[in-house]
Amino acid sequence: MSMLAVRRDAIAERIDWAKANLFDTRVNTAITLVSLVAAVAFLFLTVRYFLFQANWGLVALNRKLFFVGSYPADEAFRVWIAMFLAVTLIAITYGIWGGRLRPYLIVVGAVAALVLTLGLGVEPRIEERAFTEIIESGGQQTTISGINRVLVMEGGWAPSWLYALSLGLAVPFGSTWVLMAGLFGTLAGGAVIGKQLARFRSNPVMLQGMGALWVLLIPAIVLLQLGVSTNSWESAFLDIIVFSVGVFFSFFIGLALAMGRVSPYRAIRISSVGYIEVVRAAPLLVWLLFATFLKDELGPVGAAFSSIDLVYRVMIVFAFFGGAYIAEVIRGGLQSVPRGQREAAQSIGLSTIQMYTLIILPQAIRAVIPAIIGRFIALWKDTALLAAISLVNTLEKSRKVLGGQTDIAEGAFFEIYLIVALIYWVISYMLSRLGDTAESRLGVGRR
Amino acid sequence: MPKNSDYEMVHMENVVKRFGSFTALNDINLSIAEGEVVVMIGPSGSGKSTVLRTINQLEKHDSGRIIVDGMEITDDLRTLAQIRTETGMVFQQFNLFPHISVLRNITLAPQKVRHMPHNEAEDLAMQLLERVGIPEQADKFPGQLSGGQQQRVAIARALAMNPRLMLFDEPTSALDPVMINEVLKVMGELAADGMTMICVTHEMGFARGVADRVIMLDEGMIAEEGVPNEFFNNPQSDRAKLFLSQILH
Numbered sequence: 001m002s003m004l005a006v007r008r009d010a011i012a013e014r015i016d017w018a019k020a021n022l023f024d025t026r027v028n029t030a031i032t033l034v035s036l037v038a039a040v041a042f043l044f045l046t047v048r049y050f051l052f053q054a055n056w057g058l059v060a061l062n063r064k065l066f067f068v069g070s071y072p073a074d075e076a077f078r079v080w081i082a083m084f085l086a087v088t089l090i091a092i093t094y095g096i097w098g099g100r101l102r103p104y105l106i107v108v109g110a111v112a113a114l115v116l117t118l119g120l121g122v123e124p125r126i127e128e129r130a131f132t133e134i135i136e137s138g139g140q141q142t143t144i145s146g147i148n149r150v151l152v153m154e155g156g157w158a159p160s161w162l163y164a165l166s167l168g169l170a171v172p173f174g175s176t177w178v179l180m181a182g183l184f185g186t187l188a189g190g191a192v193i194g195k196q197l198a199r200f201r202s203n204p205v206m207l208q209g210m211g212a213l214w215v216l217l218i219p220a221i222v223l224l225q226l227g228v229s230t231n232s233w234e235s236a237f238l239d240i241i242v243f244s245v246g247v248f249f250s251f252f253i254g255l256a257l258a259m260g261r262v263s264p265y266r267a268i269r270i271s272s273v274g275y276i277e278v279v280r281a282a283p284l285l286v287w288l289l290f291a292t293f294l295k296d297e298l299g300p301v302g303a304a305f306s307s308i309d310l311v312y313r314v315m316i317v318f319a320f321f322g323g324a325y326i327a328e329v330i331r332g333g334l335q336s337v338p339r340g341q342r343e344a345a346q347s348i349g350l351s352t353i354q355m356y357t358l359i360i361l362p363q364a365i366r367a368v369i370p371a372i373i374g375r376f377i378a379l380w381k382d383t384a385l386l387a388a389i390s391l392v393n394t395l396e397k398s399r400k401v402l403g404g405q406t407d408i409a410e411g412a413f414f415e416i417y418l419i420v421a422l423i424y425w426v427i428s429y430m431l432s433r434l435g436d437t438a439e440s441r442l443g444v445g446r447r
Numbered sequence: 448m449p450k451n452s453d454y455e456m457v458h459m460e461n462v463v464k465r466f467g468s469f470t471a472l473n474d475i476n477l478s479i480a481e482g483e484v485v486v487m488i489g490p491s492g493s494g495k496s497t498v499l500r501t502i503n504q505l506e507k508h509d510s511g512r513i514i515v516d517g518m519e520i521t522d523d524l525r526t527l528a529q530i531r532t533e534t535g536m537v538f539q540q541f542n543l544f545p546h547i548s549v550l551r552n553i554t555l556a557p558q559k560v561r562h563m564p565h566n567e568a569e570d571l572a573m574q575l576l577e578r579v580g581i582p583e584q585a586d587k588f589p590g591q592l593s594g595g596q597q598q599r600v601a602i603a604r605a606l607a608m609n610p611r612l613m614l615f616d617e618p619t620s621a622l623d624p625v626m627i628n629e630v631l632k633v634m635g636e637l638a639a640d641g642m643t644m645i646c647v648t649h650e651m652g653f654a655r656g657v658a659d660r661v662i663m664l665d666e667g668m669i670a671e672e673g674v675p676n677e678f679f680n681n682p683q684s685d686r687a688k689l690f691l692s693q694i695l696h
Contacts, residue, residue: 338540338542343505343542344536344538344543344601345544346531347534347536348531348555348556348608349531349556349608350556350559351528358555359544363546442546
């Protein structure tokens with residue numbers, strides 16, 4: 001059978017399926033047609049909005065503000081180094097444990113092509129234009145003259161909305177362009193190198209080495225930023241760094257609390273349960289407000305805590321708040337490990353610590369990876385609350401952008417919040433994919 | 448065959464174990480010699496498994512003395528650890544570690560407890576897998592094996608610590624008949640090699656063929672004991688007669 005015939009058969013099969021399932025009765029046919037019209041209309045309106053109606057100028061103009069806020073340009077290398085470290089590790093890890101290489105490289109390549117070429121030659125800028133307006137009211141005419149600021153985007157070869165969407169790199173072959181190209185190159189190259197290392201996937205040295213690099217990544221990124229006052233930590237950069245540190249420590253705090261709950265010592269059990277119940281009983285926002293306004297109410301402990309920089313205090317709150325939830329998730333995992341596993345571990349002479357680290361925890365944590373990732377995603381989106389304690393996160397920055405520049409992009413609220421949502425989505429989606437991959441990789445042998 | 452030396456491997460004296468208001472072991476006195484193969488039988492709830500589980504202290508006994516290979520069980524954790532490494536246990540539900548390979552299941556304890564080098568531990572594990580007849584399964588995960596194969600891996604795992612005493616807690620009860628035989632064969636070979644064994648089992652053929660002594664428990668007490676032929680052919684107590692009539696139709 002020729003390829004064409006096979007294809008024709010496949011199409012015929014689908015038509016048959018549609019006839020049998022979508023157009024079999026009058027009611028079904030009506031429902032199908034109405035749904036079809038609704039779907040097409042929705043698609044049309046969405047595309048029309050994105051391409052022709054939305055004003056992406058404000059987003060394009062303020063792209064730096066969304067990512068790093070008012071981070072000083074002279075110190076930007078710190079963020080770039082952090083990004084390169086993270087991207088290298090992510091890419092190599094994907095190569096070793098992730099899925100297939102080709103679709104990954106296609107996606108990376110496509111995004112790189114879009115971002116790197118669409119920005120070429122575009123210079124979005126604000127021009128001031130004189131205007132004269134005649135207002136009629138009550139039969140009287142008033143002439144108002146003034147200066148209006150408008151956003152102009154010129155140059156390049158693609159329509160302007162594409163430049164804006166690319167969150168473009170305004171300076172062609174400038175330093176930003178080269179660095180971005182380098183980042184995409186690292187994303188691709190790291191994965192290819194990782195693929196070469198994939199055959200050592202279950203080698204203990206490899207596992208411990210990569211584990212150590214990941215554990216070191218977050219302290220390294222924080223240390224890199226120490227030269228810049230936390231007052232300049234803003235926007236997505238602030239959110240990501242608070243989340244990363246919070247999530248990193250929350251896992252270990254949660255692990256410790258979960259172990260505390262099953263401790264043979266009553267005092268440890270009771271304090272673990274007490275801690276978890278108290279922390280979970282109040283919303284994160286309340287804890288953040290406590291952390292912000294605490295002075296010396298709790299004696300020297302409170303005074304010491306309040307002397308810490310606000311951003312670090314917030315990280316501590318995220319770690320301890322997240323930890324209480326992670327603890328309950330891990331406890332569920334511990335309960336899912338059959339008692340026989342513990343007995344078998346004891347009967348071959350493992351110590352209690354060995355029994356937990358080698359036998360029980362690997363199984364317990366594996367069982368609750370989806371729930372842990374769920375908590376991480378929730379914690380990521382909780383960074384939106386930083387706006388309430390006068391820290392300038394992505395959300396707050398977008399409001400400032402809107403508030404300060406209504407004259408050039410009046411009513412661009414929807415566009416701005418779409419971009420904010422996109423930033424939250426990208427990280428959430430990465431976490432979710434990470435969870436899926438971890439689950440399938442660690443699930444080996446459980447089937 | 449090196450059997451029944453004078454050395455006492457297990458000594459239990461007035462051992463009592465209660466679970467709440469239920470008395471699982473009621474004054475058990477038991478002596479098992481090095482190289483001896485003992486089969487324990489009895490109705491469910493009679494305390495057979497509990498005897499095994501107090502010997503390696505998966506259950507803490509309430510009173511009485513237990514001495515294993517010359518070491519008395521106390522609250523001292525080091526003695527307990529020592530006793531557990533010298534005692535291999537095989538469970539009804541296999542209890543293999545599902546997240547690591549068959550080979551790693553076996554090498555884990557020698558490496559982590561005895562600090563045996565990696566290569567040496569793997570060589571040992573392969574030898575043991577040869578001995579239980581499934582060397583080709585080394586790189587699989589427990590979930591990919593049949594029940595009989597899993598139980599043989601469990602025996603190999605217990606043997607990896609080179610134990611002086613093996614405890615079998617209904618090792619064939621979760622298996623179908625074909626698999627029962629492959630596990631019993633391995634146990635028979637182990638007995639022939641002179642291993643001291645205490646087996647809780649319902650396999651009367653194994654008890655007749657391999658055991659040196661049969662002990663029947665009922666309501667937490669030893670109801671009757673004797674060499675297999677006498678015990679099966681001429682039971683003395685009414686309880687033993689009743690129990691045998693129920694299982695040997």
